[in-house]
Amino acid sequence: MAVGSARRASPRKGNPERRMSLAEHLIELRKRLTRAAIAIVGGAVIGWAIYDLGWLGNLLEPVIPGAAKALEGRGTWGAISDPVLRIAAAKGADPDKVALNFTNITGAFDMQLQVALVAGIVISSPVWLYQLFAYFVPGLTTREKRYTFGFFFTAVPLFLAGCAAGWFVLPHIVEIMFTLVPPGATTYYEAKTYLDFVLKLVLATGVAFVLPVFLVLLNFAGVLQGQTILKGWRWAILAITLFTAIATPAADVISMFLLAIPMVALYFAAVGISVWHDRSVARRSAAFEASLSGA
Numbered sequence: 001m002a003v004g005s006a007r008r009a010s011p012r013k014g015n016p017e018r019r020m021s022l023a024e025h026l027i028e029l030r031k032r033l034t035r036a037a038i039a040i041v042g043g044a045v046i047g048w049a050i051y052d053l054g055w056l057g058n059l060l061e062p063v064i065p066g067a068a069k070a071l072e073g074r075g076t077w078g079a080i081s082d083p084v085l086r087i088a089a090a091k092g093a094d095p096d097k098v099a100l101n102f103t104n105i106t107g108a109f110d111m112q113l114q115v116a117l118v119a120g121i122v123i124s125s126p127v128w129l130y131q132l133f134a135y136f137v138p139g140l141t142t143r144e145k146r147y148t149f150g151f152f153f154t155a156v157p158l159f160l161a162g163c164a165a166g167w168f169v170l171p172h173i174v175e176i177m178f179t180l181v182p183p184g185a186t187t188y189y190e191a192k193t194y195l196d197f198v199l200k201l202v203l204a205t206g207v208a209f210v211l212p213v214f215l216v217l218l219n220f221a222g223v224l225q226g227q228t229i230l231k232g233w234r235w236a237i238l239a240i241t242l243f244t245a246i247a248t249p250a251a252d253v254i255s256m257f258l259l260a261i262p263m264v265a266l267y268f269a270a271v272g273i274s275v276w277h278d279r280s281v282a283r284r285s286a287a288f289e290a291s292l293s294g295a
């Protein structure tokens with residue numbers, strides 16, 4: 001916890017450097033985690049409510065005639081299962097031989113709960129990302145705190161863009177996997193396994209897109225130097241390649257590169273910002289030392 005909350009904003013007697021004790025670190029962490037958890041639960045409630053839009057159609061029917069019929073059967077499950085059914089239809093597969101199955105009586109409930117939780121994470125991302133940054137902010141100087149809003153307003157769009165990228169490559173992955181099914185075979189996907197794959201892909205790409213922002217934050221906090229981040233570029237590219245290979249099927253090289261290219265670009269953008277910051281700090285330190293020498 002040396003980075004997070006290294007100094008309080010208010011001075012205290014006998015503690016001119018305003019350092020926090022271990023107990024204060026834990027209290028601060030608990031406070032941030034509690035706020036993030038409350039936000040995720042609130043987002044999950046919204047995710048549960050919008051899982052099936054049929055109720056919305058019934059609510060709008062008196063105002064918009066035909067809304068109930070238009071939204072009947074629409075919702076999250078329709079969007080998630082659409083790639084499988086649509087690609088199967090495009091390939092001319094027998095509809096009776098392609099299906100997503102629930103293998104136990106609580107499967108549908110478990111799936112809706114899981115989708116609602118992931119939706120809560122995505123919906124509440126501005127809150128829990130802010131809590132993460134707020135935990136690190138006290139460890140920065142007054143000048144560096146000005147960049148916190150820049151970090152925050154960069155991280156949230158990147159996380160959402162990463163989630164969108166995972167959703168974008170999903171149909172390509174499904175299509176590649178569908179072409180590997182032997183002719184005449186019956187394709188029955190287990191709904192839980194398929195859903196786990198979809199949700200993990202979306203969340204993993206979202207987190208991967210926001211990691212470079214944390215590299216910059218650690219650089220501003222003085223934990224990582226820009227040159228140190230740059231020296232690890234080979235390992236970073238290897239890690240990105242392995243991640244995209246795991247997140248997408250090995251046979252789908254196109255989807256793998258669709259994820260890898262923006263992640264590599266974001267990594268080097270983080271390197272560039274960190275190196276620029278280190279040089280700015282070095283120039284300010286040199287100017288300060290020169291002013292002392294002249295005095």
